[in-house]
Amino acid sequence: MPEGHKKHRYKLVYFQGKGRGEPIRLIFHHFGVDFDDIRLSQEEWQAHKQLKIAPMDQLPYLVVDDEKLVLCQSMTIARYLAKSFGRSQGFAGKGITEAALSDMYADGVNDIITSYLYNVMFIKDDAAKKKASKEFYKTKYTNFLDTYQEALKNNSSKHENSGHFLVGKQLTYADFVFACALHTCDEVMPKSLKNHSLLNDYLTYIKNLPTIKDYIEKNW
Amino acid sequence: MPEGHKKHRYKLVYFQGKGRGEPIRLIFHHFGVDFDDIRLSQEEWQAHKQLKIAPMDQLPYLVVDDEKLVLCQSMTIARYLAKSFGRSQGFAGKGITEAALSDMYADGVNDIITSYLYNVMFIKDDAAKKKASKEFYKTKYTNFLDTYQEALKNNSSKHENSGHFLVGKQLTYADFVFACALHTCDEVMPKSLKNHSLLNDYLTYIKNLPTIKDYIEKNW
Structure with a gap:
């Protein structure tokens, strides 16, 4: 039972897609906590900005x-x-060492997403974008997969957990952050996990967690 | 007195400059905790990579x-x-709300640095770089300064702390992260804080903290 969630109301504001909002949505669903899932189009976001609620003029905000x-x-x-919801279960990492490892893996995913945005997605010229995309997948993306597969x-082997979790013996928020990224990469480039079967099994495991399975089947 | 520091040995590996390593160095100095401050040249880093210690092939690592x-x-x-060193003093934020605000301001600084790297520093053509730099300072950087000045x-006004801290009533690690960024911007573009006197006073206050003043005078 999540801690303290009955006391609070939550509103998450993000774009319509999964992107940087999806790991947060998964956390709400996983803990069965109600939240307003506000999804804006690019046009709505431009108008919404004028309200001056978003602390750094950025989405997502909570x-x-x-x-x-x-x-x-x-x-x-x-x-x-x-x-807020899973401290006693170690969902933010058990103790400061596992908290740091969870943060590191979550920040590492954030890093590769940012790198993809700037190095590929923001390129306007089609030919240049295609070339950059190939290069990105061949180097940075493969390194990323190798690093995380090794971490799993x-x-x-340290915690005898069948490769289901990045840190310690139980699920942390870093697993949701990582699984969302893996799924998106697999969508953008099907079969991108074919040389990383451990990651493929991991993603399947996370997507089938009973707490989020229904949401994922309807939304992914 | 920092908690638990006597039990552990620390080694920080980064480049020679301040960059993303400096807030971490300030934390060690602030708490009077010994650490090996390893500073690599770009060439040394290329050789060092082969040791496969850095978890994501990136600096800094600890x-x-x-x-x-x-x-x-x-x-x-x-x-x-x-x-590790300042939990009881709330140096990572007191309680989960102030911890989240500290994380948000620290991550926000990290964001603007990344944006600067990709939008300005990595541009190779001199004329394009000059144009991008002007644009960056006029828009993103000014927004950043406005946002953080407002936060201070x-x-x-909420905590009656004379504008010395981003979060709550006392110093958090986010203040070191932010002060390092402000100082670097001021170095790159002198007088960049002339329209943000509150930020200027804040930076002066942080640089003169008795715990880090000597280190800063010798190294900045």
Whole structure:
């Protein structure tokens, strides 16, 4: 049973897609906590900006109760909710060492997404974009997959957890952050996980967690 | 007196400059905790990479004791040390709300640095770089300064702390992250804070904290 969730009302504001909002949505669903899932089009966001609620003019942002607390930065929001709902289960990492490892893996995913946006997605010229995309997948993306597959392997042999979790013996918010990224990459480039079967199994495991399975089947 | 620091040995590996390593170095100095401050040239880093210690092939990384724990991602490292040395003082934020606000401001700084790197620094053509730099300072950088000045003002009126801290009533690691960024911007573009006197006073206050004043005078 999530801690303290009955006391608060939550509103998450993001774009319509999964992107940087989806790990946060998964956390709400996983803990069975109600939230307003506000999804804006690009045009609506331009108008919404004028309200001056988003702390750094960025999406996603989270409103807790009547703007008593407004947070932006997706990893910050995910970590905050992880502690709010799942502290006793170690969902933000058990103790400061596992908390740090969870943060590191979550920040690492955030890094590769940012790198993809700037190095590929923001390129306007079609030919240049195609070339950059190939290069990105061949180097940075493959390194990323290798690094995380190795992390899963090491953590699994240390904690005997069958490779289901990045850190420690149980699910942390970093697993949702990572699984969302893996799924998106697999959508953009089908079969991108074919050389990383451990990651493929991991993604399947996370997507089938009973707490989020229904949501994922309807929305992914 | 910092908590638990006598039990552990720390090694921070980064480049020679301040960059993403400096807030971490400030945390060590602030708490009077010894650490190996390893500074690599670009050439040394290329050779060092072959050792395969850096968890995501990135600097900075932190080694705790004999590689029992190796962390990368600068905000992750800063947060980990903030909790290790200053938890009882709320240096990582008091309670989960102030922890989230500290994380948000730290992540926001990290964001603007990344944006600067990709939008300005990585541009190779001199004329294009000059144009991008002007544009960056006129829009994103000014927005950033406005946002953080507003945050300082709001927090100051809420907690009566004279505008010295971003969050709550006391110093958090986010203040070191922010002060390092402000100083670097001021170095790159002198007088960039002339329209933000509150930020100028804030930076002066942080630089003169008795715990870090000597280090800053010798190194900045």
